[in-house]
Each structure stands twice: as C-alpha cells, then as structure tokens.
Amino acid sequence: MELLGLFGGSFLAATLLPGGSEALLLLLLAQSPELLYSLVIVASLGNTLGSLTSYAMGYFGRVKLRQAQFNSRSAKLIERFGVWVLLLSWLPLIGDLLCLLAGYFKLKFWPSLLFISLGKTVRYSVLVIIYLQL
Numbered sequence: 001m002e003l004l005g006l007f008g009g010s011f012l013a014a015t016l017l018p019g020g021s022e023a024l025l026l027l028l029l030a031q032s033p034e035l036l037y038s039l040v041i042v043a044s045l046g047n048t049l050g051s052l053t054s055y056a057m058g059y060f061g062r063v064k065l066r067q068a069q070f071n072s073r074s075a076k077l078i079e080r081f082g083v084w085v086l087l088l089s090w091l092p093l094i095g096d097l098l099c100l101l102a103g104y105f106k107l108k109f110w111p112s113l114l115f116i117s118l119g120k121t122v123r124y125s126v127l128v129i130i131y132l133q134l
Contacts, residue, residue, distance in 0.1 A: 002028050003038060007046040014050025014096065014120070021047060025124060026131055040128055044121040051089050051099040051116045058103030074098050083107045086115035090123035 006028055010021040025043050029036060074097040077085045086102055089095040102112050 002032065003035070003042045006039060007042050010043045010046030011050040011053075014047040014099075015053055020092075022124075022127055025127065029128060029131065036128065040121070040124050043124045044117065047090075047120040047124075048113070048117045051095070051120070052113065054096055054099040055103035055109075055112060055116075058100040059106060061104075072097065075101055078102060078105055078107070083111040083115055086112055087119045089116045090119045095119075 006021065006024055009019065009024045013019040013021040021043055025039055028039055032039075074094055077088075078098065078101050083102070085098060086107075089098050091098075099112075099116060
C-alpha cells in the first residue's frame with residue numbers, strides 16, 4: 001500500500017499540480033529501509049509517468065500556452081539544448097514546464113522519455129544517498 005501511495009504522490013508531483021514526493025519517499029524509507037530499491041524505482045516511475053502526462057498535454061495541444069511561456073527561460077533552454085534539457089526535468093517548477101514544452105515543441109518521444117527518467121531517477125537516488133549518509 002505504501003508503494004501505491006508513493007507512486008500516486010510521485011505521479012501528481014510531476015504534473016502541473018503543486019506537490020512534492022521527496023518527503024513521502026524519505027518517510028517510507030525511514031519506516032521500511034528494506035524497501036530502498038523498490039521505493040526509488042516506484043518514485044522514479046511515478047514521477048516519470050507524471051512528466052510524460054505533461055509532455056502529452058503539450059504534444060497533443062490540449063494545453064494552451066500563454067505567450068509569456070514561449071518567451072520563458074524554459075522555452076529558450078529547449079530551443080538551445082533540445083532533448084538534453086530534460087535532464088533538468090526534476091527541478092521544481094521549471095521541470096514541469098520543460099516537459100510540457102518538450103511535448104509542445106514535439107521533441108522526439110523516446111529520447112525525451114530517456115532523459116526525463118534519467119533525471120528523475122538520479123534525483124531520487126541522490127536524495128536517498130544523502131539521507132543514508134546522515
């Protein structure tokens with residue numbers, strides 16, 4: 001049940017809805033350290049799928065973007081670095097917009113998925129490593 005809650009929290013945290021999943025991950029890790037790898041995998045998977053939801057919203061044009069968002073730093077980063085910028089999809093606020101704009105600008109799906117999932121997994125892994133060192 002904990003893993004399902006973590007998946008849902010991670011998924012929602014990666015969409016345009018406000019929220020964070022890091023505290024939940026660390027709480028569950030403190031309660032069940034034997035689930036270390038499962039927790040990181042589930043959080044990464046949920047967060048990646050949430051980001052892909054934002055990507056799909058942008059790709060299929062279901063989200064209307066304001067002109068200011070096209071002139072944002074996020075849009076300029078995508079124009080300059082392309083799919084590589086999705087390694088930053090884990091960043092608060094900007095990461096959600098990066099995924100949305102990646103879809104809107106129709107960046108290739110498979111490389112986008114790769115870089116989003118790498119960024120998310122590295123973020124959770126580093127968070128857990130830091131926690132375990134304390």
